[in-house]
Amino acid sequence: xxxxxxxxxxxxxxxxxxxxxxxxxxxxxxxxxxxxxxxxxxxxxxxxxxxxxxxxxxxxxxxxxxxxxxxxxxxxxxxxxxxxxxxxxxxxxxxxxxxxxxxxxxxxxxxxxxxxxxxxxxxxxxxxxxxxxxxxxxxxxxxxxxxxxxxxxxxxxxxxxxxxxxxxxxxxxxxxxxxxxxxxxxxxxxxxxxxxxxxxxxxxxxxxxxxxxxxxxxxxxxxxxxxxxxxxxxxxxxxxxxxxxxxxxxxxxxxxxxxxxxxxxxxxxxxxxxxxxxxxxxxxxxxxxxxxxxxxxxxxxxxxxxxxxxxxxxxxxxxxxxxxxxxxxxxxxxxxxxxxxxxxxxxxxxxxxxxxxxxxxxxxxxxxxxxxxxxxxxxxxxxxxxxxxxxxxxxxxxxxxxxxxxxxxxxxxxxxxxxxxxxxxxxxxxxxxxxxxxxxxxxxxxxxxxxxxxxxxxxxxxxxxxxxxxxxxxxxxxxxxxxxxxxxxxxxxxxxxxxxxxxxxxxxxxxxxxxxxxxxxxxxxxxxxxxxxxxxxxxxxxxxxxxxxxxxxxxxxxxxxxxxxxxxxxxxxxxxxxxxxxxxxxxxxxx
DNA sequence: GTGAAGGGCCAC
DNA sequence: AAACGTGGCCCTTCAC
Numbered sequence: 001x002x003x004x005x006x007x008x009x010x011x012x013x014x015x016x017x018x019x020x021x022x023x024x025x026x027x028x029x030x031x032x033x034x035x036x037x038x039x040x041x042x043x044x045x046x047x048x049x050x051x052x053x054x055x056x057x058x059x060x061x062x063x064x065x066x067x068x069x070x071x072x073x074x075x076x077x078x079x080x081x082x083x084x085x086x087x088x089x090x091x092x093x094x095x096x097x098x099x100x101x102x103x104x105x106x107x108x109x110x111x112x113x114x115x116x117x118x119x120x121x122x123x124x125x126x127x128x129x130x131x132x133x134x135x136x137x138x139x140x141x142x143x144x145x146x147x148x149x150x151x152x153x154x155x156x157x158x159x160x161x162x163x164x165x166x167x168x169x170x171x172x173x174x175x176x177x178x179x180x181x182x183x184x185x186x187x188x189x190x191x192x193x194x195x196x197x198x199x200x201x202x203x204x205x206x207x208x209x210x211x212x213x214x215x216x217x218x219x220x221x222x223x224x225x226x227x228x229x230x231x232x233x234x235x236x237x238x239x240x241x242x243x244x245x246x247x248x249x250x251x252x253x254x255x256x257x258x259x260x261x262x263x264x265x266x267x268x269x270x271x272x273x274x275x276x277x278x279x280x281x282x283x284x285x286x287x288x289x290x291x292x293x294x295x296x297x298x299x300x301x302x303x304x305x306x307x308x309x310x311x312x313x314x315x316x317x318x319x320x321x322x323x324x325x326x327x328x329x330x331x332x333x334x335x336x337x338x339x340x341x342x343x344x345x346x347x348x349x350x351x352x353x354x355x356x357x358x359x360x361x362x363x364x365x366x367x368x369x370x371x372x373x374x375x376x377x378x379x380x381x382x383x384x385x386x387x388x389x390x391x392x393x394x395x396x397x398x399x400x401x402x403x404x405x406x407x408x409x410x411x412x413x414x415x416x417x418x419x420x421x422x423x424x425x426x427x428x429x430x431x432x433x434x435x436x437x438x439x440x441x442x443x444x445x446x447x448x449x450x451x452x453x454x455x456x457x458x459x460x461x462x463x464x465x466x467x468x469x470x471x472x473x474x475x476x477x478x479x480x481x482x483x484x485x486x487x488x489x490x491x492x493x494x495x496x497x498x499x500x501x502x503x504x505x506x507x508x509x510x511x512x513x514x515x516x517x518x519x520x521x522x523x524x525x526x527x528x529x530x531x532x533x534x535x536x537x538x539x540x541x542x543x544x545x546x547x548x549x550x551x552x553x554x555x556x557x558x559x560x561x562x563x564x565x566x567x568x569x570x571x572x573x574x575x576x577x578x579x580x581x582x583x584x585x586x587x588x589x590x591x
Numbered sequence: 592g593t594g595a596a597g598g599g600c601c602a603c
Numbered sequence: 604a605a606a607c608g609t610g611g612c613c614c615t616t617c618a619c
Binding site for chain 3: 340437517
Binding site for chain 2: 258260277278279280300301303304305308309337340344345346347348349350375513516542543544545
């Protein structure tokens with residue numbers, strides 16, 4: 001592919017380039033950086049392209065003269081990037097947005113992200129890859145050579161090959177967007193694409209902000225768990241080797257407690273009827289009869305804590321900020337949910353000992369808000385089930401009200417057992433639970449479980465028929481959608497009953513889980529715009545929860561903004577039941 | 592030594 | 604008859 005480009009390294013060139021580009025509706029946009037993390041390196045190149053002309057701006061001469069964040073010579077560039085138009089077309093715009101925000105003190109005004117778009121079009125196909133080379137090949141049939149991607153972008157003089165590579169990537173964005181837009185329209189994905197693009201900047205900002213983890217508190221907690229672990233490990237070792245020692249002439253054999261095979265062997269030697277898998281929910285029923293099983297489960301708990309939530313997380317504290325900057329994948333799951341890694345701060349144990357380690361620095365507060373029962377409210381809205389809707393409208397304890405309806409009792413007569421059944425069904429129904437699993441989790445017999453479920457769906461006829469319809473539809477259409485139009489396609493063999501039943505459960509779950517993700521993403525955008533001029537900073541999100549850090553003096557105002565943004569986002573998608581958000585102000589990440 | 596797969600458990 | 608959805612991280616095991 002021939003690319004017409006111009007290399008720019010002075011103020012006059014920047015001004016002219018930006019003047020030329022600012023008339024466009026869309027420009028290809030890319031950066032080349034010396035490192036992957038904006039806290040570790042500098043931006044070397046900024047590329048802009050209208051498809052015909054491509055400008056490669058070398059920031060090194062400007063950086064050598066002073067601070068890029070304030071350099072007046074770069075004002076035209078900052079204005080161009082910050083303006084809502086032209087829309088900046090980038091591949092993985094979060095990456096560039098972070099660098100531009102940190103090093104040029106500018107937020108991207110309008111974003112079109114070809115990576116997110118490609119993921120939306122793939123509609124959950126896990127086999128598709130979405131790096132620029134793949135996406136360019138898929139949509140344009142153009143094979144990009146990415147070998148310069150990892151070249152040395154800190155060299156005093158860049159090679160012609162490097163500059164040409166940089167220009168070509170930016171130039172590719174323009175035709176790529178055109179092809180992608182065609183597909184987005186074909187698949188009716190324009191609305192959800194906008195939702196995703198608008199969410200890029202909030203997430204970029206959140207990753208730059210990071211979440212403060214109190215290292216001292218974490219180490220204290222770690223010491224406690226370590227002591228606990230050594231006690232529990234010793235006890236479990238003793239109990240398990242009671243069985244093995246009989247078979248060994250050499251006294252007590254050391255068992256690797258983390259080895260599935262060794263533990264299973266030892267349990268069998270002790271006469272424990274070990275199920276096919278030794279996972280918690282299979283082993284739990286045995287814990288009452290076999291103390292060694294209870295001990296094993298206890299050990300697994302502390303072992304998990306120590307390995308996944310031990311010293312290793314402290315290595316993620318960035319020295320430059322003293323905070324943790326996780327990596328959030330905006331479309332982490334086919335449902336549209338985020339995933340989070342390095343470290344995954346969406347799976348920090350709920351116990352206070354862990355959560356209290358994530359706190360606001362001195363003088364700051366955390367504002368913590370989560371949607372109350374958002375998935376069930378979405379289901380109520382989808383299903384149009386009047387009884388289910390009424391349970392929410394009443395505003396009373398939801399599980400108690402459903403129990404009252406299902407068991408035909410007054411709310412104050414509902415037993416704790418009945419409430420528990422209702423609660424487990426309310427949660428399980430979103431995932432397409434069956435009687436067998438319900439029986440296992442409640443201790444009911446299969447017949448009793450079926451009976452309770454019959455009562456439940458007898459009360460919520462509309463819910464039942466929505467779920468049945470969703471299951472039928474997904475088999476027919478081989479696809480499902482959320483409220484924003486997010487699409488998930490399913491592939492299965494018509495003969496494969498297991499695959500079909502999996503698709504049916506997915507067909508029920510995806511629209512619900514995915515709509516919840518839609519709502520969160522919309523809320524993030526609204527929030528971002530609301531707090532841009534304040535001390536408030538987004539620091540974490542966990543599927544239905546948003547955590548913001550702000551100056552103590554602004555905590556009340558921030559709480560109000562956060563609640564408003566979340567409710568407004570929810571109400572865009574959920575109309576028939578109220579959307580409830582629980583918000584509180586705290587010094588750390590606890591209730 | 593390295594990487595993938597399997598099993599397990601944390602979050603929502 | 605039908606085994607509740609989405610992720611990431613850790614460990615062991617096993618193949619290369």
